[in-house]
Amino acid sequence: MGKPVGIYVRISDDREGRELGVERQEEDCRKVAVREGDTVVDLYKDNDIGASTRSKKPRPDYKRMLADAKHGRIHKIIAYTSGRLTRRPREHEGQIELAERYGTEFQYVASPSFDLNTSAGRRIARILAANDAGEAEDISERVCREKQQALARGEWIGGARPFGYQGTIRDAYGNVINREDVGIKIIEHEAAMIQDAVQRVISGESLYAICEKWTHSGVPTPRGSKRWYPATLKRILVRPRNIGLMEHRGVVLEGAKAIWPPIITEDEYHAVRAILLDNEHRTTYRGSRSLKWLGTNLYTCGVCQDLMRSAGISSQGAGGENHAAYRCKHGLHLSVRADPIDAIVNTYVCARLAKHGADLIGVPDGDAVDLHTEANALRARITELEDMLGEGELSRTAFLRQRNKIITKLDGVNADLASRSTGSVLSGVADAPNPAEVFMNPELTPIERKRAIVDALCTVTILKGRKGRKPAHLAGDYRDRVVIKKKDAV
Known part of the structure; x- marks a missing residue:
């Protein structure tokens, strides 16, 4: 007699949101249920979520499946492989508890199935759990190393499509057909929007007003939303990528030059950051969405x-x-x-x-060239200090003291460069x-x-x-x- 079954499907990486991987898993799992004469009670699906010890995302359907098994709603769990259920040894122990206390059975499409109510089955499960966890960590280390090498070469390391640059294009079979252009090739009309927005911000226009124009233009956000919001626009306008700088986890990588072309000039970049990242500017006339009168907070x-x-x-x-x-x-x-x-x-x-x-x-003076030279020299000095720290020639305390002095001076130079660009107001x-x-x-x-x-x-x-x-x-x-x-x- 068949049993009430829950099918669990999961894929770790689904950047395009197509769910093709989980659909294939579901199809194969349903074939097993039909062959065994079981009744599928529910489908549990965690798409684009990892199951290794390195993954930080919660898996809501996995938790719901465990609860249903404890309450007797399902008596068997079918998954494509044991690794689809979990790659965490602690969660394997939770599955063993389900089998021992509630009689839950586990069956897999493409990996061996074993009885967790026996000592031999539990031994096999724990060996596979350790192997799955080790394999996940090997993949994580390899991916991290590949990303570090890509960063050193100035390449894009992935993530959400950066507005202004090409995203992935796939054929009818889901294969990427423009891999060499992803994150590198400029989308001209989006780049023009960024350039125009930078000039508008420098000229005194608010992010809210620019967002209204972008929303009415019909161009969606990188995530497909029709509505633009100031926070989204701000992140785009102040990102180092716009001038060909590499950024990783919020830190600009000194000495790493990106292979993608810039969208705006360095002067424009420093000017727009000085405006949008300055708390004083955010509370004055530049950022308000409700201004109707010329003199509010100005006279x-x-x-x-x-x-x-x-x-x-x-x-x-x-x-x-x-x-x-x-x-x-x-x-x-x-x-x-x-x-x-x-x-x-x-x-x-x-x-x-x-x-x-x-x-x-006015006519720009030649001092800007000297300021750029000074800024580059200060950045080079920071790199030199980092090398000295790494080689043990400088203590961390001395490094931080000298670096902070240079950063303070560099901020002043960048502010001077930014003030020269604000002549664009007129x-x-x-x-x-x-x-x-x-x-x-x-x-x-x-x-x-x-x-x-x-x-x-x-x-x-x-x-x-x-x-x-x-x-x-x-x-x-x-x-x-x-x-x-x-x-x-x-």
């Missing part, structure tokens, strides 16, 4: 020198309408209508752009045929970039109204409430 209160914020205020009197206003963050010093203040600032910026145009961007606007028109066009210059341009060209301070005068919105003149001070050209 300064003339009383307390704190930043102004926008707020909705009702006009006084019958029939009064709501209007946007700027208020001191303390809410006590002053409040002023937003529209006329922004109009004054816009007029100032447009006039300066029209008068000076591309001269505001690029495309100040050098346009009609810069004022481009500045005022919301399609060409989003609010985030307008604010960055204002911040680059001037400081705006709001003064308190004088006592005894009519409110400015009744007098119709706000010019004596605004102080605009010019900043030097970028």
Whole structure:
């Protein structure tokens, strides 16, 4: 008489998500159940999950199968091989307990089946368990060594497809047909998106605004999602891969040059990292998703020198309408209508752009070349210190002390290089045929970039109204409430 059976299938690596391996295992296991006259009660499937001592992923269906066996829902477990069930000696002991206490039987398609209720069967199981564990560790060591060699050669070592670069393409039989291009060949339209996003961030646009554009473009994320989120975009824009640097477990490998072509320049890379990895920038106007007014957290209160914020205020009197206003963050010093203040600032910026145009961007000086040379020399010095530590010529304490000093200096050089790239805030606007028109066009210059341009060209301070005068919105003149001070050209 047949027994109630549970079929367990698993494959360790299924990067494409096709589940072809587990489907084949299931088919063969069902043939065994039919041959034995058993009834398949349930299918337990852990796809793309390892079962060795090195694997950290949980196996939910394996645990569910053990629970069902203990409760008598299934009396037999069929798997393709004993190694499909587990490669961990401790879990083999759990299977022996199932057999001894609950009478559970185990049957395999492509490896010997044995009775765990006998001492001979348990001996064979434990020998196979040790062999499976050793084989898994041999594979792990070999893979790690291969990855280290690939890193030394500057090759991509796998993982999720990096946005901007080619992923795997398979034929109808599941074979990879572009192995030499995976992670190496650039996808032109995705690379162009990265280049554009880097320039937008440097120009003052927020990640949220860029994500909205990318979502509307219809280009999916590397994992196939239609929706782009700032955290995903940020990881793409700040990754060392964009300039051909090797990174492993979050650490940039000094001296290892990748074989894939870069997407952006080193100056752009350091500039965008300085913006996106700086906590101060993340809390100011550059990263906000809800900004609608030019001066929010940009204009300064003339009383307390704190930043102004926008707020909705009702006009006084019958029939009064709501209007946007700027208020001191303390809410006590002053409040002023937003529209006329922004109009004054816009007029100032447009006039300066029209008068000076591309001269505001400035001409890059030759110091950048010297800074790059200095940065390379500092990186070389860190490599030299690492060699001295490895050869025992330097204690770890001395190594860390000297390396930290060099890293501090290197951070300063990179910050200087990044500041030279932020002149792109005005690029495309100040050098346009009609810069004022481009500045005022919301399609060409989003609010985030307008604010960055204002911040680059001037400081705006709001003064308190004088006592005894009519409110400015009744007098119709706000010019004596605004102080605009010019900043030097970028």
